[in-house]
Amino acid sequence: MMRKVVAVVGDMAAAFELGIVCQVFGLDRAEDGLPGYDFAVCAARPGTIRTTSGFAVQVEHGLERLADADLVAVPAWPQLDGPVPAPLLSALREAVGRGARVLTICTGAFLPAAAGLLDGRRATTHWQFTELLAHRHPKISVEPGILYVEDGPVLSSAGAAAGIDACLHLVRLEHGAATANALARRLVVPAHRAGGQAQYVEAPMPSPRTPYELSELLDWIQEHLDQPLTVEALAARAAMSPRTFARRFKALTGTTPHRWLLDRRLRLAEELLETTDLGVDAIAVRAGFGAADTLRHHFTARRGIPPVLYRRAFRRTP
Numbered sequence: 014m015m016r017k018v019v020a021v022v023g024d025m026a027a028a029f030e031l032g033i034v035c036q037v038f039g040l041d042r043a044e045d046g047l048p049g050y051d052f053a054v055c056a057a058r059p060g061t062i063r064t065t066s067g068f069a070v071q072v073e074h075g076l077e078r079l080a081d082a083d084l085v086a087v088p089a090w091p092q093l094d095g096p097v098p099a100p101l102l103s104a105l106r107e108a109v110g111r112g113a114r115v116l117t118i119c120t121g122a123f124l125p126a127a128a129g130l131l132d133g134r135r136a137t138t139h140w141q142f143t144e145l146l147a148h149r150h151p152k153i154s155v156e157p158g159i160l161y162v163e164d165g166p167v168l169s170s171a172g173a174a175a176g177i178d179a180c181l182h183l184v185r186l187e188h189g190a191a192t193a194n195a196l197a198r199r200l201v202v203p204a205h206r207a208g209g210q211a212q213y214v215e216a217p218m219p220s221p222r223t224p225y226e227l228s229e230l231l232d233w234i235q236e237h238l239d240q241p242l243t244v245e246a247l248a249a250r251a252a253m254s255p256r257t258f259a260r261r262f263k264a265l266t267g268t269t270p271h272r273w274l275l276d277r278r279l280r281l282a283e284e285l286l287e288t289t290d291l292g293v294d295a296i297a298v299r300a301g302f303g304a305a306d307t308l309r310h311h312f313t314a315r316r317g318i319p320p321v322l323y324r325r326a327f328r329r330t331p
Contacts, residue, residue, distance in 0.1 A: 015187045017051045019082040028066040030088035030118045030173050037180040053078050057098040065091050076104040084114045087121035102128040115167045118176030122169040126150045134164040139172045189327030190283035227265050238278050238301040244270050286324040293320050
């Protein structure tokens with residue numbers, strides 16, 4: 014169970030990325046029924062820490078806070094060309110050695126990489142720095158096109174916004190989809206984004222060129238997940254050919270219509286398992302899988318456990 018969360022900063026902190034970690038894990042939202050954490054920010058040299066945004070923060074805790082942390086969060090690491098304090102690398106290895114997780118945002122991946130914790134594992138960082146990460150640490154399998162990737166104890170994410178995705182992913186793993194969705198609503202962000210960061214490299218703001226906005230279609234799909242939704246039917250609704258529709262859909266979401274639709278159906282199934290008494294057969298119909306066996310197949314492939322065990326772990330009172 015994730016109870017103690019510690020954010021680690023160096024001699025300079027990335028203000029926005031640190032703020033993301035503080036926003037997700039450092040605020041008390043118990044009145045909203047959301048989980049709380051014992052949260053702290055620490056540094057190898059506590060005291061006044063400059064930020065990339067021109068102001069300073071006061072860090073009171075040293076590396077001793079890593080001794081019993083369940084999650085060590087590493088925001089973007091601005092000083093990529095500077096040395097990392099050896100005690101920090103040792104403390105990070107010791108934390109992982111006793112079972113702690115590590116979450117990195119943007120260039121924060123360079124810290125566990127320097128500690129050797131990513132050797133032989135998959136990882137990502139902001140697309141501007143993936144080549145540098147691969148060059149410095151050739152034992153890492155760097156994936157440049159993904160929003161976040163979890164391999165072993167380390168969950169690495171791309172740019173700042175992808176850090177929010179990664180944080181919500183951890184909350185979902187710990188507390189279930191309903192809690193992650195509720196937190197996402199508080200943050201006013203999507204509970205889950207499909208696709209990867211490659212969609213943002215050269216075309217950050219793709220805009221539909223037909224009267225029917227694809228964003229409206231995405232909203233319509235989520236309200237009709239129980240219906241048979243083929244690419245051909247969706248393309249017709251968007252007044253496009255199937256080929257044009259698939260191309261523009263991927264430009265907007267970063268993934269194919271089939272993968273996006275499957276993801277939304279699985280999310281709905283998770284929430285229904287957590288918050289209703291519906292049987293697996295009924296949930297399969299409501300989420301658009303048709304048959305319980307189809308739902309079990311996709312759900313087990315996604316979660317690693319069948320729907321009935323997921324419900325047992327994350328059941329909420331309706």
